[in-house]
Amino acid sequence: MPERLRTVVGxxxxxxxxxxxxxxxxxxxxxxxxxxxxxxxxxxxxx
Amino acid sequence: xxxxxxxxxxxxxxxxxxxxxxxxxxxxxxxxxLGVTHPxxxxxxxxxxxxxxxxxxxxxSLARGQLVPLxxxxxxxxxxxxxxxxVRRGLLxxxxxxxxxxxxxxxxxxxxGLATGMTxxxxxGHHPAIAVAFALVALLGCYLAYGFDLHPSGPMRAxxxxxxxxxxxxxxxxxxxxxxxxxxxxxxxxxxRLRRIIxxxxxxxxxxxxxxRDLRRARKFLSVYVDGVRNVVEDYAKTHNRIIAPDLDxxxxxxxxxxxxxxxxxxxxxxxxxxxxxxxxxxxxxQQLKRxxxx
Numbered sequence: 001m002p003e004r005l006r007t008v009v010g011x012x013x014x015x016x017x018x019x020x021x022x023x024x025x026x027x028x029x030x031x032x033x034x035x036x037x038x039x040x041x042x043x044x045x046x047x
Numbered sequence: 048x049x050x051x052x053x054x055x056x057x058x059x060x061x062x063x064x065x066x067x068x069x070x071x072x073x074x075x076x077x078x079x080x081l082g083v084t085h086p087x088x089x090x091x092x093x094x095x096x097x098x099x100x101x102x103x104x105x106x107x108s109l110a111r112g113q114l115v116p117l118x119x120x121x122x123x124x125x126x127x128x129x130x131x132x133x134v135r136r137g138l139l140x141x142x143x144x145x146x147x148x149x150x151x152x153x154x155x156x157x158x159x160g161l162a163t164g165m166t167x168x169x170x171x172g173h174h175p176a177i178a179v180a181f182a183l184v185a186l187l188g189c190y191l192a193y194g195f196d197l198h199p200s201g202p203m204r205a206x207x208x209x210x211x212x213x214x215x216x217x218x219x220x221x222x223x224x225x226x227x228x229x230x231x232x233x234x235x236x237x238x239x240r241l242r243r244i245i246x247x248x249x250x251x252x253x254x255x256x257x258x259x260r261d262l263r264r265a266r267k268f269l270s271v272y273v274d275g276v277r278n279v280v281e282d283y284a285k286t287h288n289r290i291i292a293p294d295l296d297x298x299x300x301x302x303x304x305x306x307x308x309x310x311x312x313x314x315x316x317x318x319x320x321x322x323x324x325x326x327x328x329x330x331x332x333x334q335q336l337k338r339x340x341x342x
Contacts, residue, residue: 003227010192011093017163017185018097018127025123025170026100029107029116 060106064099091138091193094131094159098124101166119169123162130158134193152196156189211259215252218269221277222248228277231284234296240303241280247310248273254317261317268313276306 105120133155140151164182167173173181222245229241255262255269262269283299 006191010188010190013184013188014093014159014192015097015188017181017188018094018159018166021163021166021171021181021185022098022100022104025116025120025166026104026107028171029104029111029113029120 056106056110061099061103064102091131091135093192094127094134098127098131098162098166101127101170104170116170116172119165123165123170126158126162126165130155130162133158134189137196138193140196150196152189152193156186156193156195159189160186211262214262214266214269215256215259218248218252218273221273222252224277225273225280228281228284232280232287237296237300237303240300240307244276244303244307244310247307247314248276251310251314251317254314261320265313265317268309272306272309272313 101120101124105117105124108114108117108120133151135155137150137152137155160182163185164178167181168175168178225241225248226245229238229245232238232241251265251268255265279299279302283295287296287299
């Protein structure tokens with residue numbers, strides 16, 4: 001495999017693996033409703 | 048209000064990290080970009096840039112009181128930084144700017160793989176098997192982008208000065224480039240001649256590596272001839288497939304004949320230098336033996 005193609009493929013794999021994992025981690029930490037948040041605003045229903 | 052504070056914390060941490068990264072890149076990499084070498088290419092900078100969401104994720108996990116993602120992201124980011132620094136050191140060593148014998152690029156790549164797996168497992172919550180897949184893809188990416196240095200050889204050996212090492216590594220790269228370009232040249236006679244020239248150049252380089260004292264004599268050879276041959280061979284390899292020019296082929300053949308002669312002369316000069324040094328040593332030994340009445 002030519003040197004340049006090899007580097008491009010390597011960079012793409014790094015972007016895919018590390019990029020996806022790190023952004024997913026950020027999204028999960030932002031999106032998941034933590035216990036502290038849900039306890040602070042309890043939903044009270046009548047009846 | 049708490050969300051605003053969380054957002055402000057995230058923005059502040061990101062800004063601080065970016066500022067730190069900018070300073071590091073300016074001091075170590077981009078500052079030299081105008082010079083001869085590129086010690087911190089884009090591919091190496093990538094390892095510092097791509098994991099940046101992870102410390103932000105760790106900060107968010109901290110604010111939300113999520114222990115497992117916090118620990119996972121924090122350890123993963125530490126591993127990412129350590130891995131990126133090791134890979135960077137390995138790349139600097141490739142261009143001869145630092146020494147050392149440890150396979151730092153390989154160690155860094157393994158750390159990057161571990162960090163990616165840990166992020167996917169503890170940070171995101173993927174199944175461990177999926178995390179292993181993430182780690183393997185990252186490791187493969189590092190291998191393809193930076194290569195592994197399990198057997199540091201040639202000019203990397205210890206005991207050679209940094210400047211000498213840089214010169215030898217640059218010459219080694221030029222010879223490799225000549226080798227690659229020569230594969231695109233289809234004419235058997237020229238290919239054979241180029242193979243001989245490459246063989247001679249490697250022999251000279253090995254000799255210089257074994258005895259860097261000869262480097263002074265061969266500096267012109269390394270800086271002028273090897274680079275010159277590289278430029279000519281690369282240009283010829285590019286053009287001769289597109290254009291049929293018998294004159295050009297003939298001139299190229301003549302140039303290769305001259306280059307081969309010059310390389311042989313250089314090799315001869317180095318051998319004569321060895322003979323001279325041996326002569327001097329024998330003379331000194333003879334004088335010493337005479338003084339002590341043995342001869």
